[in-house]
Amino acid sequence: MSDPLIPPPVQMNQTPPTIVRTTVGVPRANKPGGFWRRFLAHFVDGIIISIALLPITFGARIIAALISGHQTGVAVGVTVLAMLIQWGAQAIAIYFYYGYFYSTKGATPGKMLLSMKVLSSETGTYLTYGQTFLREFVGKVILGALTLGIGYIVAGFREDKKGLHDIVFKTQVIVQEQQ
Amino acid sequence: MQSISAVSEASDGAIYEGVHVSLVPAPIWKRTLAYSVDMAIVTCVIYALVIVAAIAGGLSAAFVAALIKGTGAGKGLSFGIIFIMAVFLLVILAFYHGYFVYYESKKGFTPGKKLFGLQVVSLKGSRLTTGQCFLRDMMRYVDAMMILPGLFAMLLTEKSQRLGDLMAGTLVVHSQHQESASNFLYMKQDDYLYYREKWNVTIVPLDIARRYLEFAYPVFCQGLELRDYNLLDQWQQVSLNYVHPSGPEPIEQMTLLTFFAELCFQTVQESQRRKP
Numbered sequence: 001m002s003d004p005l006i007p008p009p010v011q012m013n014q015t016p017p018t019i020v021r022t023t024v025g026v027p028r029a030n031k032p033g034g035f036w037r038r039f040l041a042h043f044v045d046g047i048i049i050s051i052a053l054l055p056i057t058f059g060a061r062i063i064a065a066l067i068s069g070h071q072t073g074v075a076v077g078v079t080v081l082a083m084l085i086q087w088g089a090q091a092i093a094i095y096f097y098y099g100y101f102y103s104t105k106g107a108t109p110g111k112m113l114l115s116m117k118v119l120s121s122e123t124g125t126y127l128t129y130g131q132t133f134l135r136e137f138v139g140k141v142i143l144g145a146l147t148l149g150i151g152y153i154v155a156g157f158r159e160d161k162k163g164l165h166d167i168v169f170k171t172q173v174i175v176q177e178q179q
Numbered sequence: 180m181q182s183i184s185a186v187s188e189a190s191d192g193a194i195y196e197g198v199h200v201s202l203v204p205a206p207i208w209k210r211t212l213a214y215s216v217d218m219a220i221v222t223c224v225i226y227a228l229v230i231v232a233a234i235a236g237g238l239s240a241a242f243v244a245a246l247i248k249g250t251g252a253g254k255g256l257s258f259g260i261i262f263i264m265a266v267f268l269l270v271i272l273a274f275y276h277g278y279f280v281y282y283e284s285k286k287g288f289t290p291g292k293k294l295f296g297l298q299v300v301s302l303k304g305s306r307l308t309t310g311q312c313f314l315r316d317m318m319r320y321v322d323a324m325m326i327l328p329g330l331f332a333m334l335l336t337e338k339s340q341r342l343g344d345l346m347a348g349t350l351v352v353h354s355q356h357q358e359s360a361s362n363f364l365y366m367k368q369d370d371y372l373y374y375r376e377k378w379n380v381t382i383v384p385l386d387i388a389r390r391y392l393e394f395a396y397p398v399f400c401q402g403l404e405l406r407d408y409n410l411l412d413q414w415q416q417v418s419l420n421y422v423h424p425s426g427p428e429p430i431e432q433m434t435l436l437t438f439f440a441e442l443c444f445q446t447v448q449e450s451q452r453r454k455p
Contacts, residue, residue: 018429019415029402040223047219104452105362109216112294112361119364123389124396125447174400176361 033116033173035156044110049093056089091137098136099129111173121172131169139165201354202300204339207330209295210351216291221275228270236263276316284312292351296358302348311347318343362448365399365441374438379423385450387417388443395440411436 050057064082068075101108106117106126118135120127127135143164144151151164166172243259282289284307287298299315301307322329322341329341338350360368391414397403405411415432418439424430 017419017424018427019432019435020429021432030400032401043223044216044219047222048215051215051218106364107361109212109291109294110219113216113220113290115361117364119396119400121396122393123447124392124400125389125444126451128451172401176364 030174030176032159032161033111033114033175034161035153037114037116037175038111038155038173041108041110041114041116044113045097045108048109049090049097052097053086053089053093057086060085091141094136094141095129095133099132102127102132103129115176116173117176118171118173121166121170127171131171135165135169135171139169143168201298201352201356202350203353205295205297205351205353207333207339209297209353210333213289213291213295213297216294217278217289220290221278224274225271228267228274232263232267232270236260236267239263276313279316280309280312283307283316284309293357294361296354296356298352298354298357299349300352302350307349311349315343315347315349318346363441364444365395365437371438371441371445374434375442377424378438379425380442381421381423383421383443383446385447387421388446391417391439391443392447395436395443399437399440414439 060082064075064078068078098108102118103126105112106119111117118127119125120131139151147164155161155163155166161173162171240259240263279289282292283299286293287300287307292298299307299312301311318341319329322332322343329343332341332345333339336345338344340350344350356368362368363371366374394410394414398405411432414436418435422435422439422442424435
């Protein structure tokens with residue numbers, strides 16, 4: 001196959017269009033999303049996810065309390081198990097919630113409200129489910145905990161407003177102009 | 180010449196005087212999501228109110244206690260706290276209902292509904308009145324009662340109406356055009372659809388779309404400085420393989436290149452969406 005960058009010969013029956021170079025129509029640049037804006041969006045998303053997970057978190061704790069009764073040894077084991085179930089549920093919820101919204105709309109509801117989008121800074125497209133899980137769970141939950149939240153704060157001081165999870169997994173948050 | 184379907188067209192609606200109108204009843208899961216987004220916003224504001232009320236309530240209670248020294252102090256203090264709590268509850272309720280009534284009567288959609296392309300319309304063929312919005316908002320209490328009669332009403336009625344909708348004579352519709360409006364990165368949806376109709380467009384191969392996006396994303400989306408201006412001309416030549424403008428009027432290079440960027444973006448998104 002020939003190199004796509006080399007144009008095919010111009011067909012003679014078709015007049016080539018006239019193309020003028022002007023500065024008109026230059027798209028305005030989208031700014032990177034700032035720290036507080038993203039913080040607010042994260043807050044809204046957190047509320048939505050916590051509402052969705054309420055039955056599981058609540059149910060796991062109640063069942064744990066019912067099973068363990070007054071026995072201390074059992075109580076510790078069952079509580080740890082309940083916490084593991086909660087974390088698992090959280091990971092699954094993050095995978096599907098963020099994955100669905102980032103891959104189809106480029107933004108979660110919280111980000112959409114504040115007209116932001118998350119894009120891959122390498123390819124300029126929406127993230128896939130896998131990339132989303134890496135960014136949201138490995139990058140935010142695990143790396144964020146390991147760095148004691150400094151990974152988030154980094155975003156406030158950089159010019160391109162990238163947090164640690166953005167730098168490691170090569171993503172970029174932009175603020176879209178109102179349409 | 181094959182035509183492409185990069186975006187799902189607004190096939191669910193009709194265009195009246197340039198405004199997309201849809202009369203497709205909204206799916207229940209979208210309404211649920213929209214409601215939970217709205218509730219998340221309301222909750223955020225209520226959190227802020229709680230903090231303000233706690234500080235203001237504490238200060239004013241201390242003030243009241245300081246004013247009524249002696250025997251009546253305890254009674255006055257508890258009365259003050261109950262009064263503040265009552266006012267606070269009223270403010271929360273007023274905000275919760277005011278939010279829905281205000282947005283639905285003014286725009287037809289709340290911020291949450293807007294994200295999912297939903298809109299409340301009146302079945303009477305006229306504009307939504309504030310009374311209708313108030314009625315369907317108040318019926319939320321009935322709809323959300325123990326066995327969720329609203330859910331059953333939505334499942335059973337033809338137009339997927341909950342009890343509040345039936346009472347107020349309203350309907351929640353879903354418009355694909357409105358929902359996909361935020362999915363356009365380089366141009367507005369209407370501009371994109373206009374150019375796509377005006378210029379003959381053929382399918383862009385995925386590898387070329389991806390290669391162009393790698394060039395176009397930093398320049399057109401992030402606004403980073405372009406080093407080599409010859410690249411613009413080079414990509415213009417490439418874009419003319421897939422976009423065939425006809426007609427005598429000249430075309431601006433930037434318009435062509437941003438349109439091609441949007442076309443590539445939509446092509447790539449469509450291919451990713453088809454993947455499971």
